[in-house]
Amino acid sequence: MDVYERGFISGTPQSEEEMDVRKGPWTEEEDSVLKAYVNIHGEGRWNSVARLSGLRRTGKSCRLRWLNYLRPEVRRGNISxxxxxxxxxxxxxxxxxxxxxxxxxxxxxxxxxxxxxxxxxxxxxxxxxxxxxxxxxxxxxxxxxxxxxxxxxxxxxxxxxxxxxxxxxxxxxxxxxxxxxxxxxxxxxxxxxxxxxxxxxxxxxxxxxxxxxxxxxxxxxxxxxxxxxxxxxxxxxxxxxxxxxxxxxxxxxxxxxxxxxxxxxxxxxxxxxxxxxxxxxxxxxxxxxxxxx
DNA sequence: AATTACTGCAACCGCTGGAAG
DNA sequence: GCTTCCAGCGGTTGCAGTAAT
Known part of the structure; x- marks a missing residue:
């Protein structure tokens, strides 16, 4: 379910990067790209992460994905x-x-x-x-x-x-x-x-x-x-x-x-x-x- | 077996506050 | 002091999986 949003303000693209912003569930490929990027460059500056990693995601989305899912210390499973x-x-x-x-x-x-x-x-x-x-x-x-x-x-x-x-x-x-x-x-x-x-x-x-x-x-x-x-x-x-x-x-x-x-x-x-x-x-x-x- | 209802969770959205210029 | 940018937070939504009918 790929959903893209066009990043226009007054009909003008804001930037190359924002022309196609992907939304919805993350793919395995996206996950590994983000993981690899963060492993090399570290957390933070999420807008830069989004821009430089080549992911067509917003910085917010990258941050959320990392914090809630990809971080190694994240514990998954039932709440005890x-x-x-x-x-x-x-x-x-x-x-x-x-x-x-x-x-x-x-x-x-x-x-x-x-x-x-x-x-x-x-x-x-x-x-x-x-x-x-x-x-x-x-x-x-x-x-x-x-x-x-x-x-x-x-x-x-x-x-x-x-x-x-x-x-x-x-x-x-x-x-x-x-x-x-x-x-x-x-x-x-x-x-x-x-x-x-x-x-x-x-x-x-x-x-x-x-x-x-x-x-x-x-x-x-x-x-x-x-x-x-x-x-x-x-x-x-x-x-x-x-x-x-x-x-x-x-x-x-x-x-x-x-x-x-x-x-x-x-x-x-x-x-x-x-x-x-x-x-x-x-x-x-x-x-x-x-x-x- | 098919359909509907429900549940849980991942992800998005809007707002806020702080830092930088 | 004002503006802009960004990170973070809490609320909400949408969808996939499961249970019930």
Whole structure:
């Protein structure tokens, strides 16, 4: 699907190079040209790269292709549970600062993280029928999703049959499993989040992907929150305490108990830095160390 | 097997801020 | 101080692959 744009201003070609600008997916040949050029001349000055390499692409396009795909350090593949956790946490602190978040996930690009957020997290919000920036969703993520992710990581590290997909993950999950309750529930400073692993469905050993670090539906919020049935849920969250129950096959079976102070319930994005107090620098540092050391 | 709907991702677009002239 | 150029960022779009019907 070759699409070319004519680079005209007032009917006059701007330059020889801009007469034919290629758009759309990159070919293997283009990739190797760009790779070879950057390997020789280095990154930066992308307009020059585009011009001098002979690629009929814009500098922007070259930069994007290099940063998101061709760079040797780019990690491809599924976002691990640990990375999900870090993304959720960092997004809670910085909002849509994708590039900043990406800096803390080596090998992951801002584009990839942004896509993850849009396709996974926003989907959850949609399924919960609430805005991704709403208090309900933020609380649900804070008190349900993140604890569940942590529990999953713990569970996968403890699973006898389970083998984490990478050595770094092994280290990470081993340490997660050794985290204290207060570390895992990480809200104790201002309230409490009690998560009983036995109550969480994916921790019962029935989950086929319990050790896989792929993005999976098990980390979905909707697993434990049925908006039709759990009408009290948002109210309870807003009150700062209550039970988050999940409706599985029409029965109320599992719950995550939580208590939240008013301080905790204050804005997550732009409305305050309550998560900052919950997820302090030490925790972030810890996560990063475990992930990438 | 064919069609439709959905999902995930690569790439583009527009805007912003900083550096250089 | 103003203008221009460029890199970078976040939002959006379009398409390919997959799942559902």
């Amino acid at each position: 549970l640990e990375e999900q956790l870090l993304i959720l946490e960092l997004h809670s602190r910085w909002g849509n600062r994708w590039s900043k978040i990406a800096q803390h996930l080596p090998g992951r690009t801002d584009n990839e993280i942004k896509n993850y957020w849009r396709t996974r997290v926003q989907k959850q919000a949609k399924q919960l029928k609430c805005d991704v920036n709403s208090k309900q969703f933020r609380d649900a993520m804070r008190y349900v999703w993140i604890p569940r992710l942590i529990e999953r990581i713990r569970a996968s590290s403890k699973s006898p049959s389970g083998q984490p997909t990478s050595t770094s993950n092994t280290t990470y999950t081993d340490n997660i499993s050794n985290m204290t309750t207060s570390q895992i529930t990480y809200a104790n400073a201002t309230g409490s989040v009690q998560v009983d692993p036995s109550l969480l469905p994916e921790l019962s050993g029935t989950s086929s992907d319990s050790v896989d670090t792929q993005v999976s539906s098990v980390s979905d919020l909707t697993d434990c929150y049925n908006p039709q049935s759990a009408s009290d849920y948002p109210n309870n969250l807003q009150k700062g305490s209550g039970l988050c129950q999940e409706n599985v096959a029409g029965t109320w079976g599992r719950c995550v108990e939580f208590q939240a102070t008013e301080e905790q319930s204050n804005g997550w994005l732009g409305g305050g830095d309550s998560m900052e107090s919950v997820w302090n620098e030490e925790n972030i540092w810890f996560l990063q160390q475990q992930l990438y050391d």
